[in-house]
Amino acid sequence: MxxxxxxxxxxxxxxxxxxxxxxxxxxxxxxxxxxxxxxxxxxxxxxxxxxxxxxxxxxxxxxxxxxxxxxxxxxxxxxxxxxxxxxxxxxxxxxxxxxxxxxxxxxxxxxxxxxxxxxxxxxxxxxxxKWPLVLEARRQAALAATREWMTSKPREHALDDLRLDVLSTLDGHATERALESITAATEWITTSLIPELVNGDATNDPWAEVILLEDDDFHAWLVRTFGPTAGRRGVSYIGGAYEHDRKRLVAQDVGATLRHELFHVLHTRHTERLGQRHPIWIQEGLASLLEDMDPHGAGWVPVPSYRTNIVKRLAGWNRLTPIDEIVALDQRTFVSDKPLRRYAEARGLFMYLLERGLLRWWYETYTTDPEHGYDADQTGLRAITHVTGQNLETFEIAWKDWAENTLPMVAEEIRDVDVWLGLDVNSGTGDGPRVQRVERAVRRESDIRIGDVILAIDGRPTGDLRELARILGTLRAGQNVTISYRRGRLTGDTQATVLDKD
Structure with a gap:
């Protein structure tokens, strides 16, 4: 008693x-x-x-x-x-x-x-x-504290299967897009990488908060969390972050950033169950996979992105970092010394394993195999050579060849794409590019208007300008596409013809 x-x-x-x-x-x-x-x-x-x-x-x-x-x-x-x-x-x-x-x-x-x-x-x-009782009390205390500092009453969704509390001050449509993004990401994670997240016992797992904020609230959170410099608009865009000790994910961007940080929530939950602490290249490389995803069959899959463009260029210049150096990087070096390169190479390695059908086997081996996994080699390198059946030198040659000759380049900026939709857009406020100008011919053909938010093209989400550019780069002039958009509280679909910029 x-x-x-x-x-x-x-x-x-x-x-x-x-x-x-x-x-x-x-x-x-x-x-x-x-x-x-x-x-x-x-x-x-x-x-x-x-x-x-x-x-x-x-x-x-x-x-x-x-x-x-x-x-x-x-x-x-x-x-x-x-x-x-x-x-x-x-x-x-x-x-x-x-x-x-x-x-x-x-x-x-x-x-x-x-x-x-x-x-x-x-x-x-x-x-x-009484651990479950303590966790529930902790959850309610965290929710009460979060509601107190949010400046408006949030929309709340409890995702029981994932032990996630979503609190959003975004409008209803943006919140629904965020929930769709969470669903797509978690379905891929739990079917293609870590099925134990839904099959295992979650009784001892703490709940985490996913907090989605409008522009002013997000700016204020940035200043509180990262200091005045982070809060200066235009200095360095931060779309969100996961505060692990608080079990709190805060985001404004409901696409790539939300999926990236959500992976950290679920991955660290799994590693805490295992009593493991994975190196930074694994944490960020896997999380980066979820930044760029497209619908495929009944789900979504990671696709090449601006990060893999970096890998392809490095491979062509014969300047890829040796793999044994990548896996040995400490966190400080990874995030502060050529971070774009570090994130790109880590994502590229996992894209290579994914395309070879080896990613899930690699993760299972790394986390559970006593001879080839975490207990034997925390870097993950031994698990790579085991599942590929190659020594490091042979694997590295094959990876470089794939990066240089098979990996496609994708469009990174709208101005570099040869086609367009007859729309000028800006970055919007986190839920998708916003239309600034509509060509006269496009106004006659489609329902798109100035101020609309572009949500998707042919079902492929356009969470930001980079995603929009990547998708435009796969289209051809004369092609008919369906544009999904939001106008205030209304959403709709309209047909449009892809135009040649010339």
Whole structure:
């Protein structure tokens, strides 16, 4: 009874007093500077532990928690360090606070050796026994906190099979497009890559939020999350991001970005079940596959994109990064040193395995095979050579040949395509290109008007200008196509003839 009461009390605390996630009243630059101080304190705590100074590590972790009060990580680390010091009461308090602030990994809770001293405590047993109750309380607390900082009442959809809560301030049609994008992405993931996501036991998986925001709200979130520079329109477009510790995906773009970040949500859920942490090239290479997808049969499939164009060019110049170097890249190098190249090469490798019909086998081998998978080689290279039946040198030659001679180039910008639809468009606000001008002949032939949002061409989604350019590049002059569009709250389809720009 004591154990259940402990978990119930924690759940009640979560539900009754959710941590506030609101815009800070201080200047964003000041807030970001404080977060950097918190990161420095956390890193210094790690160094103190390496030097055997637990007391200093505790001091630094408490300082990190003070500087970044909404972050569960320092509290979790405090629980580990205090447990190692046999200070079990404060260790339990720190673990409880970590759960209140969002810690939700059952796998970490049950397997992390640093928590061993706490595994005979009342709190630990209560958490294990009542974990689903704790997760549901955490979910409701997160939803309440999110509703509080959103500036308008969101449309809400609970996707029970995926344990996803979708909260959207986009209009109804854009929200429906986002839900369609989520469905397409998850169907491909669960049929072509990770069927265990729907076949396995999800009882211990935390719910995640998918938050879809209109322009002003999204801009404000960018500033709060990434600082003032990220919030400057036109500096560097960020369509969304997944905050793993918060189990929160925020997006404005309901196409490529949403699918990319959704993969991170589901992939990390799977790896947490397995107790694995996949390297950055695998995380981003697989997520990038979902950026560009087209309908195929009853579902959607990844297709060549501007990223694979980069790979094709590099192959033609004989400048592809050696595969053993790609798989060894750490996260900092991957995202900061030639990131366009890194993402492109990672996506290209997985497109190659996909086209050879080996991607699902590779992932299964990598995650489960004790001889060729994660336990034997975390880089994933041994799994590649196993499923292809080739040594690294032979595989690399075949991959380069495919990239240079088989991989098609796709259109990247509308201005580079030889045909058009008689429409001038801009990037819109995240749900698709918006029409700025309509040729007179097109006005007579079709129903498209200025201000319409182009949703799809022949059923192929046009979530942004890059997708529109890619699709236009596959059309020929004189071809008749169906344009799906949105006009205010109305949607429709109209016929159009593809025109030669000349």
């Amino acid at each position: 004591k154990r259940a009461a402990t978990a119930l009390a924690l759940a009640a605390t979560l539900a009754a007093a959710p941590p506030k996630v609101v815009a800070e009243p201080r200047p964003a630059a000041e807030v970001m500077a404080q977060r950097e101080e918190a990161k420095d304190a956390g890193q210094a705590a790690i160094e103190a532990l390496k030097n055997g100074d637990r007391a200093e590590a505790v001091r630094l972790l408490r300082e990190q928690a003070r500087l970044d009060p909404a972050n569960f990580v320092p509290h979790y680390n405090l629980a580990c360090v205090l447990g190692a010091m046999n200070e079990l009461e404060p260790a339990q308090a720190s673990l409880s606070r970590a759960v209140e602030l969002g810690f939700a990994s059952h796998s970490t809770l049950t397997t992390d050796p640093d928590l061993t001293p706490l595994r005979d405590t009342p709190l630990y047993h209560a958490l294990i026994e």
